[in-house]
Amino acid sequence: MSPVLRLPPAARAVVAGDRRALARLISAVEDRDPAAVASLKALYARTGRARIIGITGPLGVGKSTLINRLIELLRARGLKVGVVAIDPSSPFSGGSVLGDRIRIEKAQGDDGVFLRSMASRGHAGGVASATREVCRLLDAFGMDIILVETVGSGQVDVEIRDIASTSIVVLVPHLGDEVQTLKAGLFEIAEVFCVNKSDLPGAETATRDLSELAALGTDRDGWRPTVVPVSAQAGTGVETLWAAVEAHETFLNADGRRDRGERRRLAEEVVGLVRERVGRELTGSMDRDRDMGSLLDRVAARAIDPHSAADRLYRELRRSG
Numbered sequence: 001m002s003p004v005l006r007l008p009p010a011a012r013a014v015v016a017g018d019r020r021a022l023a024r025l026i027s028a029v030e031d032r033d034p035a036a037v038a039s040l041k042a043l044y045a046r047t048g049r050a051r052i053i054g055i056t057g058p059l060g061v062g063k064s065t066l067i068n069r070l071i072e073l074l075r076a077r078g079l080k081v082g083v084v085a086i087d088p089s090s091p092f093s094g095g096s097v098l099g100d101r102i103r104i105e106k107a108q109g110d111d112g113v114f115l116r117s118m119a120s121r122g123h124a125g126g127v128a129s130a131t132r133e134v135c136r137l138l139d140a141f142g143m144d145i146i147l148v149e150t151v152g153s154g155q156v157d158v159e160i161r162d163i164a165s166t167s168i169v170v171l172v173p174h175l176g177d178e179v180q181t182l183k184a185g186l187f188e189i190a191e192v193f194c195v196n197k198s199d200l201p202g203a204e205t206a207t208r209d210l211s212e213l214a215a216l217g218t219d220r221d222g223w224r225p226t227v228v229p230v231s232a233q234a235g236t237g238v239e240t241l242w243a244a245v246e247a248h249e250t251f252l253n254a255d256g257r258r259d260r261g262e263r264r265r266l267a268e269e270v271v272g273l274v275r276e277r278v279g280r281e282l283t284g285s286m287d288r289d290r291d292m293g294s295l296l297d298r299v300a301a302r303a304i305d306p307h308s309a310a311d312r313l314y315r316e317l318r319r320s321g
Contacts, residue, residue, distance in 0.1 A: 010024070011025075011140075015141075019111070025137060030118060030130050040136070047140050049144075050135075051165060051166075053146070053164055053165070054167035056149070061171060064085070065196075066232040068104060069232050071113055074144075074145055081146075082141070082143035084135060085115070085116070085117045085118070086119075086131065114141065148164055165249065165261060166191045166192065166248045166249055168241070168245065170196050172196050172197045190225045192248065193225050193228065196232055210227045214227060221255075221257055223248065228244050292313075
């Protein structure tokens with residue numbers, strides 16, 4: 001039997017280029033539908049070819065306009081582009097607040113672009129918990145480049161580094177003191193800085209200050225962040241920005257850097273999946289199991305502290321394992 005025919009029906013449809021099947025499978029992954037796991041497992045061997053590029057930065061800096069320009073550039077080069085736009089989610093409904101698909105455009109009838117907006121669903125770190133798996137589905141679908149736009153950037157919104165091989169941090173001149181970028185944790189994730197709206201007053205100063213900060217910062221494996229002025233609205237500087245991304249991707253190919261980064265990201269993912277599964281089972285046990293409920297009652301009554309209760313649960317998990 002052909003390897004394609006041995007795939008689950010949903011996975012087979014994705015490999016065949018069925019966009020609706022891809023959209024449905026992505027929705028199932030977002031909803032943590034157990035039925036989607038078989039397809040994710042089956043498709044994993046067909047992934048690892050696409051380059052995942054993160055695009056992050058504070059709200060209002062023009063990330064979506066920049067992505068539109070990058071799509072134009074990459075499509076002109078014959079590359080297929082997937083876009084995953086992570087929106088802040090409502091703390092009440094869990095739904096997407098901004099609706100990035102409205103702001104990111106796609107040429108009518110262009111099957112070389114696939115856009116997907118996802119709500120973060122309260123997940124800390126600026127990304128949705130299913131982002132890695134959605135990127136993998138786009139990879140299996142045949143996308144060459146996957147652009148992941150994340151929810152802003154703050155001190156905790158840095159999980160894009162666990163998904164993307166190259167991260168672009170977008171800033172604009174009028175954000176104020178660029179030294180604040182150090183406090184926001186942006187230097188921890190930026191391989192490339194994009195100073196967008198470079199036609200505004202202060203752009204040259206912002207670019208110069210960021211370049212000086214990058215030169216003073218600690219390099220990672222010999223790489224220091226590149227600073228590129230861009231005007232996404234006018235379409236200037238975009239090719240230079242992408243050249244900086246390609247330079248970092250080439251840099252990763254030397255001395256096993258890409259493999260080390262991939263192993264680190266996979267370790268984070270595997271541990272996260274185990275953590276998610278164990279947490280889900282423990283939460284369910286608190287509701288169903290009488291002994292678990294009794295333990296929680298003792299914690300609530302201050303007869304035992306949470307750390308001791310956690311120690312007990314951990315010992316029981318190790319015995320049952």
